[in-house]
Amino acid sequence: MNRYCLLAGAAASCLFLPARGTAQGAAPPPAAAPIIVTGQRDVAGDTGSRLGLTEAETPATLERLTQADLQQRGLRTAREAFDGVVGAIAGNVPGNPAVLSLRGFAGNAVSILRDGVRVSTSTVVQRDTNTWHYDRIEVLKGPASVLYGEGALGGVVNLVTRKPVIGERRLDLLASTGSFGTVYAAGGVNIAAAADLAIRADASYQRSDSLYAVDRNASHSAGLTASALWRPDPRWSLLIGVEHFEDRYDATYQGMALIPGRYALEPSRAVRSTGGLVADRALRRVNYNPLGAYSGADETTLRARLDGAIGGGWRVAIDLTGYAARRAFLLADTQVFTAPSAAFPQGGIRQSYQDFRHDHRFWNARGLVVNEGRVWGLRNRFSLGVEGNGTRFRSPRRQAPATALPEVDLRDPAIIAIPNGAGLFTTSDVIFDSRLHQLSLFAEDALNLTPRWLVLGGARWDHIALTRTTIQNASGAAERNAPRFDPVSWRLGTTWTARPGVTLYAQYTTAVSPVSSILLASIANSRFRLTSGAAWEAGSQARAWGGPVY
Known part of the structure; x- marks a missing residue:
C-alpha cells in the first residue's frame, strides 16, 4: 500500500521546550554547564529472561523492533509488524486478524504477551492493533514455556507499551494517508508532572475502505493508552496504566x-x-458475506507494577493485571461452488453462517524476587517467582448450514440479509462456558563460570485447572469436563564471548501446548493430555548495523 506520511514527533517536541533569547547589548550568557553523557547496557528485556541479561548473554534467538523501526518501515498494525519479523509469517483470518506463524508453529503454539503477561492463546485475544502504542516488540524464537507457561511451543511475542519518562516533556504526532481511503492518525504526550512523577498518554485511529482491496470491507481501529510512573526514591518505582483498544471489520473477507x-x-x-x-x-x-456481517472487538486492560531494591543485591517486583473484552464474529464461514444453472449461468455460491461472541474476563498477579551476588566467588544472578491468574470465558455460538443462506451469483453476488429464526440454529446453538485457574512457580539462575562464559538454567511448574461446560440452548442439556494439568518445563543454555561483539550460544528447552485453545477446546479435546515439545538450538550472534545478527 502506497502511503504519504507526515512525521512530526521531533518538531512537536520543541513545543514543550522553554523559550530562550538574548536582548541586543545584554550581558553574554554564563558559561554552559558541563555535558554529561551516560551509556546504557544493551539489556534484552524480560522476554528472554527475567535476570536482566544482555542480548549477548541470552542463549536464544531474540529479535526486537523498536518504535523507531516500526515508523521507519511503515509498520502501522500488529499484523504488519509480525510480518516484519525474520522467519515469521503473518496473515488475516476472521477469528484471528493477526495470525502469526513462527518457526513453522502457528496459532495456539505461539504466545502473544502484553507487557510480559499472557492473557490467553493468541487465536483468542490477538487483534490487529495499532503499533503506535508500543515502545518495542520483542520476539523470542523457540520454546518458551519455562518463562510463560503452556502455549509457548513455537515462540513468544511481547508487545511492550510506551511508558512515561521521568523529567521529560515531549509531544509526538503522526499522520498518514494511503490508497483505498486509508487514513491513520496518532499522537502521544509525556508530561513531567513533578520531579518524581511522569505521565504518558497515547491515542491512535485508523480507518480504511479496505485494507485488502476487497468489496464491502471497510474497517477502523482505535487505541488509547495512558500510564503514570512515580519514583519517590531511586530504588523504588510504581507504574499504573490503562489500555483500551477497539476495532471493527465490516463484511469480513473470507x-x-x-x-x-x-x-x-x-x-x-x-x-x-x-x-x-x-x-x-x-x-x-x-x-x-451477508449485509451486517462483521468482526469486532473491544478490550480494556488495567495494570500496576511495583519495582524496588531491598539491599544486598536483592530486587522485588509485583505485577497486577485486570482484563476485560467483548468480541463478535458474524460471517459466512464457508463458500461452496455450485454448477451453472438457469438462475446463475456462470455458477453460484452457497455459504454456511456463524455467529460467535466472546465475553472474556481475566486477572493475573505475579511476584518476583531477583538477586545478584557471588557464589564461590563467581558472579551469579538468581530469580524466583510465583504467578496466579483466573479466567471467566463465556462464548455463545450459533452456526447454520449452507442451506440457511440463499444461493448467490458467483460473479455478481446479491447482498443478502443475515439469516434468522430458531429453526436454522439447532444442535449448533450452544454456549461455551469456561473457568480457568492457573498457579505457577518458576526459577532461573545465570552463573558466570568466567567473565566470558555463562551458564543459564530455568524451570517452571504450572497447575492448570479447567472447568468446561457446553450448554445446548434449545434443550438446556449440559456437558461438563474438569481436567487438571501439572506440566513442568525447563531449559539449560550457555553463552561464550568468543571476542568482543561475537558470542556463541547453545540451549536445550522444553514446552507444552494444549491440543487446541484451552478456552475453546471441545469437551472431547479437553480430555487429551498437553502436547510436549523440545528443541536444541546452537548459533552465534554478532553486533552489526546497530543490533545483533544471528
Whole structure:
C-alpha cells in the first residue's frame, strides 16, 4: 500500500521546550554547564529472561523492533509488524486478524504477551492493533514455556507499551494517508508532572475502505493508552496504566472461493487442487458475506507494577493485571461452488453462517524476587517467582448450514440479509462456558563460570485447572469436563564471548501446548493430555548495523 506520511514527533517536541533569547547589548550568557553523557547496557528485556541479561548473554534467538523501526518501515498494525519479523509469517483470518506463524508453529503454539503477561492463546485475544502504542516488540524464537507457561511451543511475542519518562516533556504526532481511503492518525504526550512523577498518554485511529482491496470491507481501529510512573526514591518505582483498544471489520473477507478450472475467467497457477479446483483472479475483490456481517472487538486492560531494591543485591517486583473484552464474529464461514444453472449461468455460491461472541474476563498477579551476588566467588544472578491468574470465558455460538443462506451469483453476488429464526440454529446453538485457574512457580539462575562464559538454567511448574461446560440452548442439556494439568518445563543454555561483539550460544528447552485453545477446546479435546515439545538450538550472534545478527 502506497502511503504519504507526515512525521512530526521531533518538531512537536520543541513545543514543550522553554523559550530562550538574548536582548541586543545584554550581558553574554554564563558559561554552559558541563555535558554529561551516560551509556546504557544493551539489556534484552524480560522476554528472554527475567535476570536482566544482555542480548549477548541470552542463549536464544531474540529479535526486537523498536518504535523507531516500526515508523521507519511503515509498520502501522500488529499484523504488519509480525510480518516484519525474520522467519515469521503473518496473515488475516476472521477469528484471528493477526495470525502469526513462527518457526513453522502457528496459532495456539505461539504466545502473544502484553507487557510480559499472557492473557490467553493468541487465536483468542490477538487483534490487529495499532503499533503506535508500543515502545518495542520483542520476539523470542523457540520454546518458551519455562518463562510463560503452556502455549509457548513455537515462540513468544511481547508487545511492550510506551511508558512515561521521568523529567521529560515531549509531544509526538503522526499522520498518514494511503490508497483505498486509508487514513491513520496518532499522537502521544509525556508530561513531567513533578520531579518524581511522569505521565504518558497515547491515542491512535485508523480507518480504511479496505485494507485488502476487497468489496464491502471497510474497517477502523482505535487505541488509547495512558500510564503514570512515580519514583519517590531511586530504588523504588510504581507504574499504573490503562489500555483500551477497539476495532471493527465490516463484511469480513473470507478469501477467494476455489472453483473448477473450466469455469474460471483468469485461473491462477499459484493455487490449484488435485481435484482441478483453482483460484480465479477475476474473483479477487468479490465479497460474499451477508449485509451486517462483521468482526469486532473491544478490550480494556488495567495494570500496576511495583519495582524496588531491598539491599544486598536483592530486587522485588509485583505485577497486577485486570482484563476485560467483548468480541463478535458474524460471517459466512464457508463458500461452496455450485454448477451453472438457469438462475446463475456462470455458477453460484452457497455459504454456511456463524455467529460467535466472546465475553472474556481475566486477572493475573505475579511476584518476583531477583538477586545478584557471588557464589564461590563467581558472579551469579538468581530469580524466583510465583504467578496466579483466573479466567471467566463465556462464548455463545450459533452456526447454520449452507442451506440457511440463499444461493448467490458467483460473479455478481446479491447482498443478502443475515439469516434468522430458531429453526436454522439447532444442535449448533450452544454456549461455551469456561473457568480457568492457573498457579505457577518458576526459577532461573545465570552463573558466570568466567567473565566470558555463562551458564543459564530455568524451570517452571504450572497447575492448570479447567472447568468446561457446553450448554445446548434449545434443550438446556449440559456437558461438563474438569481436567487438571501439572506440566513442568525447563531449559539449560550457555553463552561464550568468543571476542568482543561475537558470542556463541547453545540451549536445550522444553514446552507444552494444549491440543487446541484451552478456552475453546471441545469437551472431547479437553480430555487429551498437553502436547510436549523440545528443541536444541546452537548459533552465534554478532553486533552489526546497530543490533545483533544471528
